[in-house]
Amino acid sequence: MRFATSSSGETEALGRRLGRLLKGWDVVCLYGELGAGKTTLTRGLVRGVGSRDRVASPTFSLARVYRAGRKTIYHLDLYRVSAGQTRDIGIEEFVSDPRGICVVEWPEAGEAYYPKDRLVVRLSHGGAGRRLSFRARGPRSREIVSALA
Ligand SMILES: Nc1ncnc2c1ncn2[C@@H]1O[C@H](COP(=O)(O)OP(=O)(O)OP(=O)(O)O)[C@@H](O)[C@H]1O
Numbered sequence: 001m002r003f004a005t006s007s008s009g010e011t012e013a014l015g016r017r018l019g020r021l022l023k024g025w026d027v028v029c030l031y032g033e034l035g036a037g038k039t040t041l042t043r044g045l046v047r048g049v050g051s052r053d054r055v056a057s058p059t060f061s062l063a064r065v066y067r068a069g070r071k072t073i074y075h076l077d078l079y080r081v082s083a084g085q086t087r088d089i090g091i092e093e094f095v096s097d098p099r100g101i102c103v104v105e106w107p108e109a110g111e112a113y114y115p116k117d118r119l120v121v122r123l124s125h126g127g128a129g130r131r132l133s134f135r136a137r138g139p140r141s142r143e144i145v146s147a148l149a
């Protein structure tokens with residue numbers, strides 16, 4: 001499933017639509033170069049799940065946690081993090097929280113920890129805006145992508 005957004009507001013709106021579809025145990029991996037819109041998409045996603053917490057880039061804190069009623073959103077940024085450090089952040093706990101939704105920017109270093117059935121989003125600069133592609137890796141993520149269509 002492919003989308004193009006022409007402003008950061010549109011990227012955020014797409015994130016909001018995605019967030020409304022998510023539930024505990026879902027993992028969303030956000031691949032894309034610097035400035036591709038990963039944090040912007042996450043800001044909308046967090047709103048869509050139902051949290052009013054302030055969303056900021058976890059580049060220096062590595063992980064941020066937002067509350068949305070009974071759900072928790074774990075927002076990770078593994079830029080320049082090694083696979084060993086990823087474990088120290090607590091990633092195993094995050095992906096196994098039945099009420100937790102994990103959103104990971106620069107997910108490469110955490111590949112060993114994600115469930116097979118996860119949503120893979122690739123973001124890139126395209127023209128004046130951004131291109132986003134959503135790919136499912138199993139039945140649950142397929143359900144999310146279908147609902148997004
Ligand atoms: N569709 C779009 N068109 C134009 N600008 C956009 C679009 N989507 C997001 N942006 C802008 O791109 C900039 C970078 O976005 P963002 O911080 O979300 O990127 P990122 O992928 O998280 O970057 P990093 O790799 O540094 O974490 C922001 O100023 C954001 O408002």
Ligand SMILES: [Mg+2]
Pocket residue numbers: 038039040057105
């Ligand atoms: Mg970011």
